[in-house]
Amino acid sequence: MSRYLDLSIKKINEKLKNKEITPLDLVNECFDRIEENKEYNAFITLNKEEAIRFAKSLEDKEVDNLLFGIPIAIKDNIVTKDLKTTCASKMLSNFIPIYDATVIKKIKEKNMIIVGKLNMDEFAMGSSNQTSFYGPVLNSKDKTRVAGGSSGGSATCVGMNMAPLALGSDTGGSIRQPSAFNGIVGLKPTYGRVSRYGLIAFGSSLDQIGPITRNVYENALLLNVLCGKDEKDLTSVDTSEDFTRLIGEDISDMKVAVPKFYMSDVINPEIRNKIEEVISFIEKNNVKVDYVDIDYIEYSVPLYQIIALAEASSNLARFDGVRYGYVTDKKVESIDDMYKYTRKEGFGDEVKRRLMIGSYVLSGKNAKTYYYKALKIRKSISDSFDEILSKYDLIIGPTTTDFAYKIGEGETDAIKSFTDDLLTIPVNMAGLPGMSIPVGYGNNKLPIGMQIIGNKFDEAKMYKFASYIEKNFEGGKLC
Amino acid sequence: MNELTKEEVYHVAHLARINVTDDEVKKYQVQLRQILDEIERINEIKVKTDEILISPTDNKNVYREDIGIDEDVDIFKNAPRKSGNYIEIARFVNE
Numbered sequence: 001m002s003r004y005l006d007l008s009i010k011k012i013n014e015k016l017k018n019k020e021i022t023p024l025d026l027v028n029e030c031f032d033r034i035e036e037n038k039e040y041n042a043f044i045t046l047n048k049e050e051a052i053r054f055a056k057s058l059e060d061k062e063v064d065n066l067l068f069g070i071p072i073a074i075k076d077n078i079v080t081k082d083l084k085t086t087c088a089s090k091m092l093s094n095f096i097p098i099y100d101a102t103v104i105k106k107i108k109e110k111n112m113i114i115v116g117k118l119n120m121d122e123f124a125m126g127s128s129n130q131t132s133f134y135g136p137v138l139n140s141k142d143k144t145r146v147a148g149g150s151s152g153g154s155a156t157c158v159g160m161n162m163a164p165l166a167l168g169s170d171t172g173g174s175i176r177q178p179s180a181f182n183g184i185v186g187l188k189p190t191y192g193r194v195s196r197y198g199l200i201a202f203g204s205s206l207d208q209i210g211p212i213t214r215n216v217y218e219n220a221l222l223l224n225v226l227c228g229k230d231e232k233d234l235t236s237v238d239t240s241e242d243f244t245r246l247i248g249e250d251i252s253d254m255k256v257a258v259p260k261f262y263m264s265d266v267i268n269p270e271i272r273n274k275i276e277e278v279i280s281f282i283e284k285n286n287v288k289v290d291y292v293d294i295d296y297i298e299y300s301v302p303l304y305q306i307i308a309l310a311e312a313s314s315n316l317a318r319f320d321g322v323r324y325g326y327v328t329d330k331k332v333e334s335i336d337d338m339y340k341y342t343r344k345e346g347f348g349d350e351v352k353r354r355l356m357i358g359s360y361v362l363s364g365k366n367a368k369t370y371y372y373k374a375l376k377i378r379k380s381i382s383d384s385f386d387e388i389l390s391k392y393d394l395i396i397g398p399t400t401t402d403f404a405y406k407i408g409e410g411e412t413d414a415i416k417s418f419t420d421d422l423l424t425i426p427v428n429m430a431g432l433p434g435m436s437i438p439v440g441y442g443n444n445k446l447p448i449g450m451q452i453i454g455n456k457f458d459e460a461k462m463y464k465f466a467s468y469i470e471k472n473f474e475g476g477k478l479c
Numbered sequence: 480m481n482e483l484t485k486e487e488v489y490h491v492a493h494l495a496r497i498n499v500t501d502d503e504v505k506k507y508q509v510q511l512r513q514i515l516d517e518i519e520r521i522n523e524i525k526v527k528t529d530e531i532l533i534s535p536t537d538n539k540n541v542y543r544e545d546i547g548i549d550e551d552v553d554i555f556k557n558a559p560r561k562s563g564n565y566i567e568i569a570r571f572v573n574e
Contacts, residue, residue, distance in 0.1 A: 098552040191535045205534040235536045302518045313495060320496075322568055324557035335571045340498035352497050356507070357514050359494035373521055375531035382532050414510040415517060431535020456535075 002029050005161055009066060009218050016063045023055040023069030023113060030071040030115050033162045040138045042153040042162060044076050045084045046116040055113055066221055068111045072165040073157050076117040077124055078209065079198040080104050083114070087200050088132040089122045091319050091326045091346035101198020102230045103167060103209050110225050115163055118153030122348045123316065124174055124202045126150050127420035128410065131350040136407055140182045141447055145404040148178030149417075154212045155182040165222055166212040171203045172304050173399075173424025175210045176436040180399035180449020183438040185219045185466070186212045188424075190456045191431030192237040193223075195230035201315040203308035206428040216437065216467040220244040223459060239457055246464035252286035254465065255392045259294045262397030262423055262451075270442045271398050278396070278439055278450060281473050290392070295384040296377055300425035301418050303381070306361050306374040307429070313358025316351070319343060353414060382430040389432075389455040394465055398423060399436040399449035423451060433459050437466045439473060482508040483515075 004012060004021055015021045031048055051071070058069050074080060077087045079097035081104075086092045100108070107114065121131040129137040129152025137147040140159025147156040151168030155178035158166050168175040170188035179186025187210045194209045201207065211222035220243035229238035258279065263272055279289050296303075321327030321342035328341035347355070361370040388395060401422055410416035427434035433456070436449040450469070454462040488507045492499040499507065560567040 095557055098554065098556050099549065192538070234541055235534065235538055237536075237538070296524065299521060299524060302520045305514055305518050306521070317496075321559060322566060323554075325559070327559040332569065333571075335568070336496065337498070338569060338571075339496040340493075343496055344498040347497070352495070353507070353510055353514070355495040355497065356488075356491040356511060357518075360491045360511075360515075361518065363491075363494055370518060370521070372531060373524075373526075375533060376526045376528060377521060377524055379528055379530045379532035380526050382535065383528070414513045418514075418517070429532075429535075 005029050005033065005071075005164055008215075009070060009164065009221065012070065013063065013066050013068070016069050023058045024052065026069060026071055027051050027055040027113055027115065030163050033160070034116070037160050037162055040140070040143065040156050040160060041135055042119055042137050042157045042160070043073070043116045044086055044088060044119050044134050044153070047083055047114050050083070051113050051115050058111055061111065065110055067225060069113060070165060071113045071115045071163045072107060072167070073116050073118050073154065073163040074104070074114055074167050075120055075151050075154050075169055077120060077169055077200045078103060078167060079200065080114065080117065083117065085117060085200070086133070087123050088120045088134055089347065089351070090133045093133065093326070095324060099198065102195035102232060103226050104198065106225050106228075118151070118157055118166060120153055121150035122351050123200070123312075124150040124169060124171055125312070125350050125354050125417070127173065127177055127417045128405075129153065129178070130407070130411055131348055131417075133348060138407070139404050141445070142404065144406055145446070146181070146407055148181035148404060150174040151186070151212065152178050155179050155184060155186065158182070158184050158212050158214055161214065164214055165218065167209055168212045169199055169207060169209050170428065171206045171308055172428055173421035175212060176399050176424050176434055176449070176451060177421060179212055179436040180438075180447065181404035183447030183449075184212065184214060185216055185435065185437050186210065187219055187223065187435040187459065188427065188433060189223060189227065189459060190433040192235050193239060193433070193457065193459070194226045195228070195233040195236045197230055197232040203311040204315060205311060206308055216463055216470050217244060217247055219435075220247060220463045237457075241460065243460050243463055246460045247467045249464050251282065251465055251468045254394065255288045255290075256282065257290055257292045257388050257392040257395045258397055259297060259395060260291050261294065261297050263291070266401055266422070267398055268402045271400070271402070271448050274440050274442075274448045275396070275398050275450060278469065278473060282469075292388055294381070294388060294426070296381045297384070297426045299377060300429065301422060303374050303377055303429060304421065304425045305357060305418060306370050307378065309354045309358035310362050310371050311358070313355050313362065316355055319346065321346075350417065378429050381426055385426070385430045385432060393461060395453040397451050399451040403442055403444060403446040403448075427453055432456060433462060435462055435466060437470060439469065482512045484508070
């Protein structure tokens with residue numbers, strides 16, 4: 001088997017340009033790798049026939065951009081025309097989209113090759129990929145452990161280098177947490193940076209699609225493709241720029257804040273120590289670091305449970321067994337019963353729990369007690385972040401409170417899928433960009449992720465900082 | 480906190496349009512309580528602002544003319560039951 005996919009995108013691009021290799025070579029290698037690592041369960045649907053056809057059609061075309069002919073895999077909650085999109089749910093197990101998401105159009109315009117759809121937590125609800133109708137994804141660094149979630153398939157795919165690039169989505173940490181668990185680079189862009197058109201909605205005011213990659217540079221390259229204003233998503237913003245432009249620049253004189261809560265007792269001490277090592281390292285490189293308080297971030301879990309689940313209960317009301325998706329076979333006597341049995345049989349446990357909570361917090365007087373109160377706290381958290389980010393370039397801390405855990409652990413705990421995201425949720429609440437980069441391993445040989453949080457639309461600066469760590473800090477490059 | 484009553488579980492399941500059996504209700508009485516206990520923590524908080532944040536974007540709503548786009552797509556493609564130019568559902572109205 002060829003090993004071209006072990007090379008950097010830049011090197012692959014040179015070889016494509018020199019006609020040393022063809023896109024078909026890359027696609028064939030990609031499917032060999034996927035087949036070899038089948039037990040990891042990273043994919044739900046392969047796009048083999050179409051990918052091979054498309055790769056062949058590229059052979060006579062000019063290699064006109066760095067991502068030309070590069071294989072990419074897509075989280076299965078992003079719709080792809082004529083390619084099954086399941087959200088890892090029985091509800092959509094036969095769903096064939098009739099249009100492409102905007103990000104998919106953009107990827108196709110660059111002549112990148114979509115190799116398949118990736119496993120995930122059902123409807124992106126979960127943090128261990130154990131809620132998938134198609135079974136859990138195994139961690140790329142230790143197959144007895146969870147891949148994280150909800151973009152678990154994306155993270156394991158890139159962590160194993162089955163494909164060098166993947167798309168994920170992040171509502172409360174679903175790109176960053178699995179990236180940390182697999183020792184790779186994942187970015188949740190600023191809210192509005194990337195069009196959500198064609199992303200099957202979970203929490204519309206929190207969701208963003210983002211790149212999951214082997215290294216920082218390739219992450220920035222992929223964001224270049226994804227971003228931009230879209231008439232079909234009114235929350236998207238016109239902000240095209242080259243995100244690689246600051247990579248390689250010096251970081252001295254930057255100012256970085258570390259939230260005290262992110263270094264508190266709730267964090268595994270080994271992870272905390274690693275982040276402290278990074279802090280000492282950047283201080284030696286003339287970065288000013290201060291420990292700061294960010295009001296209310298310790299309440300991120302209940303805040304998420306209210307806001308994300310309220311939005312989800314509304315968004316997922318569309319699954320009614322009428323226009324698309326699963327419908328019950330049961331003989332029912334009322335239309336309400338048709339909805340109720342369709343949803344009982346079509347949704348898994350985690351989704352059902354979350355929809356019930358979401359309906360509860362919006363019903364009657366609860367809307368005031370819970371939902372509106374949560375929106376006020378959300379405003380306060382956002383203001384606290386704004387204040388810190390007016391004085392500092394970036395905020396850093398760990399991505400996760402702990403290492404990837406054993407498959408099966410926490411499966412019956414109704415709370416764990418939320419507390420796993422303790423450190424990532426606040427970023428979604430404020431609409432800020434957040435990324436996770438690998439900074440080393442624990443004694444258990446499992447990767448540790450560091451989170452970098454920036455000001456709105458400041459991703460280029462985050463990439464600069466991240467690439468400096470990746471290049472110069474020991475342990476900054478695992479993959 | 481006490482677990483939810485059976486009636487409360489049936490009520491939220493109805494709101495979410497999800498059928499639940501008696502056995503499931505027992506499970507949800509505990510699990511939903513666990514989540515609601517977390518949620519109740521926000522009652523401890525005194526917020527300094529009355530402002531709310533629904534969505535982290537400053538974009539204003541944009542209106543457009545009521546003209547179809549992408550009209551060539553087959554919207555029936557995924558309907559579980561269809562009949563000609565209609566999506567079919569079971570009959571619930573008495574004759």
